[in-house]
Amino acid sequence: MRDIAVVAFSQSACVADIGAVNEVELIMPQLQAVYAQVGLSSAQDVDFVCSGSCDYLQGAAFAFVAGVDALGAVPPLKESHVEMDAAWALYEAVLKIRTGHADSALLYGFGKSSPGELPAVLSQRLDPYYLAPLWLDTVSLAALQARMLLDSGSITESDMAAVVSRSRQNAQANPLAQLAGDIGVAALLQDDYLLAPLRRGDCAPVSDGAAAMIIATVEQARRWGVPYARLTGIDQRIESHNPCMRDLTDSVSTRQAAAAAGVHEAALDVAEIYAPFSHQEIILTRALGLDEAIAVNPSGGVLAGNLMMASGLARVGEVFQRIVNGDARRGVAHATSGPCLQHNLVAVLEGA
């Protein structure tokens, strides 16, 4: 199989409400940034483009069609789209490059969640016959999951607060984060419950923004002469939809994807995990088999800012940046999709 490298990444600042900025305006600065990193002039200089977005965030069919306007697709481009987080667009592009039909790919994800009530909107992702009519929102579902975890005795509310505290502290070094600060466990536990046992800090904020990435074969990356990180493994698995049909205190699909991606074939020193709720970071850290020595979410993770449809791709981008900056040699990135961690993607990146 062809060796594939990540060569460029950029994401916008996470902001609660970007105001009168449309999707094209969200995407374009990130595209310009990744072109500049590689020295490309436009999307015409890559072989394939794939994006991730969700129509319901902006309340229009075909949200991604506007995205094409950001590409300068004249002459026409080889282009595809997943109605998923852009981490799955990365997955599609990796397969495309492996077929030999492309040597390079541009990926982007974008979401403007501020116009709607995100947790309620996403309730309509559930089984339309048995669950969606209950308007069971994402925060309520996560609260049920956290309660199961607490009742099992495998975590405490202090453990959850410790995740939030570390996220806020790490985010102080991340200028793109929405929530950052020096706040300890005791102070976090003083907050009222938003939806017991979740406090507001246990839940990722709602953010507007976009992210973009360029990947290529290692040969192409060398021809471009830019620093790169090798993408040595990528896998994604889904599991049962019904929250009653699986063990919510574990993430079996993450374990499967991690094994298939070869996470533990060598030592790791960084992990970026897409955990929109504090207790989910603990579930995922365990499922990924990460020990204490590994820096988890040094960016602050999505608890410090959550770009819907781009956060998964951004986790890969964060690991890439740490490797090319020399802060890490080998890292794992994780993306999730669906209620209570139903669908998970794991990618492994290594220094050149």
Add this chain to the structure above:
Amino acid sequence: MAEWAAVVGIGQTRYKTRRSDVSIAGLLREAVDRALADAGVGFDDIDAVVIGKAPDMFEGVIMPESYLADALGASGKPMLRVHTAGSVGGSTAIVAASHVQSGTFKRVLTVTYEKQSESNAMWALSTPQPFSVHLNAGAGGYFAPIIREYIRRANAPEGVGIRVAVKDRRHGARNPLAHLQLPDITEQEVRDSMMLWDPLRFLEACPSSDGACAMVIAAADSISGNKPPAWIRGVAMRSEPTMYAGRDEVSPQAGRDCATDVYAQAGITDPRRDFDCAEVYVPFSWYEPMWLENLGFASPGEGWKLTLDGATSLDDGGDIPWNCSGGVLSSNPIGASGMIRFAEAARQVRGDAGAHQVENARLALGHAYGGGAQFFSMWVVGADKN
């Protein structure tokens, strides 16, 4: 460099206005169970699942792969949801094929669907947007002015669309799965039907259907089932913006480039001569002559002559039958319509197309388009690898 991949199983539902007897998952399972049986495999033999459909607002279920994972036997497997507007059925087949062509997987299940009766596509396509002019036209209203421009440019006589409408419904009457069953349809009947978007009359437009189409795509060392495989000889996708200065909306460059790409992969130099048949996305009658030209089956301005000569008609013994299954004009579960084209092309080269089989079909084109005729996906399938 790509590994060989082939279609080894195809399953479709009967297409109907309203399938209130089944859930969304139940609808997909009908097609999936038939595709698995056709391939002689079970869910345990499937390595990954790729689904596609048009906008989520058509059923009101957001990112439905989450809900469908159980019914599609995807638990513990990779799953992907493709969405590229009306071309999605074709794009999904191409993305599924890439799972195998990349050497990553041996056998992939892919399924596309639309249950249009759950919602109203016209409404879903027309929600007002904060930053753009509100267009409450639906697809027919959008394409009608482009068709008028084609008629002006090609100096085409007015009855061409009517001819296509009759031809595809007669083809559809050979296909027991087709939504519209109109074996006795006449040109006069089409002419007398209500004018919806001049020059498109009611009977020159596609129906609104519920339905699903599934395929099993396998690597060369994992061919199964009792029927011959349909080898995937070429795949291509192209996108261009909805609007740009100088854009040719009648014969979009994305369509021409996509065809050039897929023909080069499959060694096609003269599509009318080299193909035995084609399944092309024609949701409104006049798109047959327009795509005949865009896809190089006819010179610019000449497409309508092939239609009037009966070249695209199975009933008239034409040399290059188009849409023998009845096409989109006979069945249109939007998200599945592109995959139905791809699957019907495969059925032809497998010799498995029943009463709408083209005799000795060896090489066929599957085509889909979407958005403002700006997203294209195409594949070439053959009875032989080359």
